[in-house]
Amino acid sequence: MKYIDEFRNKKLIALAGGRIRQLMPLKDLAIMEVCGTHTMNFCRFGLKDLLPERLHFIPGPGCPVCVSHQNYIDAAIRLSRRDDVIIVTFGDMLRVPGTASSLEKERARGGHIRVVYSPLDTLKIARLNPGKKAVFLAVGFETTAPTIALSIIQAKKEKIKNASFFTSLKLMPPVMRHLLNDERLNLSGFLCPGHVSSIIGIKPYEFIPRDFAVPCCVAGFEPLDILEGILMLLKQIKQNKPAVDNQYSRVVKAKGNLEARKIISRVFSPSGAYWRGMGKIPDSGLKIRKEFQAFDTERVFALKPPTANRQPPTKCKCADVLKGLILPKECPLFAKACAPDKPLGPCMVSVEGACNAYYRYRG
Numbered sequence: 001m002k003y004i005d006e007f008r009n010k011k012l013i014a015l016a017g018g019r020i021r022q023l024m025p026l027k028d029l030a031i032m033e034v035c036g037t038h039t040m041n042f043c044r045f046g047l048k049d050l051l052p053e054r055l056h057f058i059p060g061p062g063c064p065v066c067v068s069h070q071n072y073i074d075a076a077i078r079l080s081r082r083d084d085v086i087i088v089t090f091g092d093m094l095r096v097p098g099t100a101s102s103l104e105k106e107r108a109r110g111g112h113i114r115v116v117y118s119p120l121d122t123l124k125i126a127r128l129n130p131g132k133k134a135v136f137l138a139v140g141f142e143t144t145a146p147t148i149a150l151s152i153i154q155a156k157k158e159k160i161k162n163a164s165f166f167t168s169l170k171l172m173p174p175v176m177r178h179l180l181n182d183e184r185l186n187l188s189g190f191l192c193p194g195h196v197s198s199i200i201g202i203k204p205y206e207f208i209p210r211d212f213a214v215p216c217c218v219a220g221f222e223p224l225d226i227l228e229g230i231l232m233l234l235k236q237i238k239q240n241k242p243a244v245d246n247q248y249s250r251v252v253k254a255k256g257n258l259e260a261r262k263i264i265s266r267v268f269s270p271s272g273a274y275w276r277g278m279g280k281i282p283d284s285g286l287k288i289r290k291e292f293q294a295f296d297t298e299r300v301f302a303l304k305p306p307t308a309n310r311q312p313p314t315k316c317k318c319a320d321v322l323k324g325l326i327l328p329k330e331c332p333l334f335a336k337a338c339a340p341d342k343p344l345g346p347c348m349v350s351v352e353g354a355c356n357a358y359y360r361y362r363g
Contacts, residue, residue, distance in 0.1 A: 008223045092349060
């Protein structure tokens with residue numbers, strides 16, 4: 001199959017659902033779909049209705065906007081209030097609530113905030129505004145890191161002195177290890193993220209079956225991709241042979257994208273990073289190397305790095321959703337005080353956020 005409609009074929013989807021029911025053991029299973037796009041499409045296509053009630057699907061920390069630390073959001077808001085700064089960002093960062101404001105509110109008050117589709121636009125904005133400093137909010141996972149790295153390389157090549165990158169880049173395998181070490185979770189398997197895996201390959205997940213005896217499978221995002229990924233997990237569980245399967249082989253190669261990985265390593269090095277609700281996780285982030293420190297916003301503005309998780313300003317349970325401890329509907333604010341048009345937490349803001357997906361497609 002190579003066309004989208006083939007991966008949405010209703011007869012094949014029904015057959016896959018029937019096969020899953022046949023393979024389902026007589027016990028409850030909890031599968032975490034780590035990627036926000038998996039969560040969104042799982043809800044969008046109503047796949048839960050095809051599956052046994054004993055098969056539970058748990059959203060994970062797969063939304064880069066959602067996992068960004070509260071102090072990072074607040075620092076971006078403070079920078080946006082400076083007359084000499086232009087904040088450059090992807091659109092889904094605008095409405096993320098800070099402690100007392102948001103970038104959307106700051107823009108309404110006259111803050112210089114530009115929404116772009118590519119980090120390279122930061123260089124153009126810097127060139128057109130020599131009297132101001134363009135600051136790109138570099139939020140994302142391994143998927144976004146190569147284009148941000150290339151933008152930094154280009155900024156150095158052009159000797160652009162008024163552009164910098166405020167990094168909140170996160171790495172997926174370390175947070176998966178963090179979740180597996182959480183005794184409150186009892187995961188039966190992982191659907192590993194397809195986009196991230198297209199960059200890093202499948203080897204970084206090998207610790208999951210080796211150290212924790214938990215099956216995992218890299219899966220694509222169409223309905224048949226997701227269902228086939230579930231089938232592969234159930235086969236591992238039935239045979240009691242946890243491994244790393246690759247359902248998404250048409251896109252994901254064993255070693256990933258070597259050129260993209262080389263570009264990331266040239267500009268960034270792994271570092272400890274703070275995740276919303278999870279504290280500091282070792283080697284789970286990317287920091288800009290000294291060679292490119294002239295483009296590191298934290299150095300340019302002498303910003304203090306986050307030191308601890310700040311308490312959210314509301315009773316929002318986004319952090320617990322990201323950790324897989326609750327489903328979005330279990331938050332007392334869900335679809336009441338908190339909705340996409342009045343979000344109290346980032347999980348309701350981003351199109352990759354679990355609360356947003358559950359609100360739009362699961363009521």
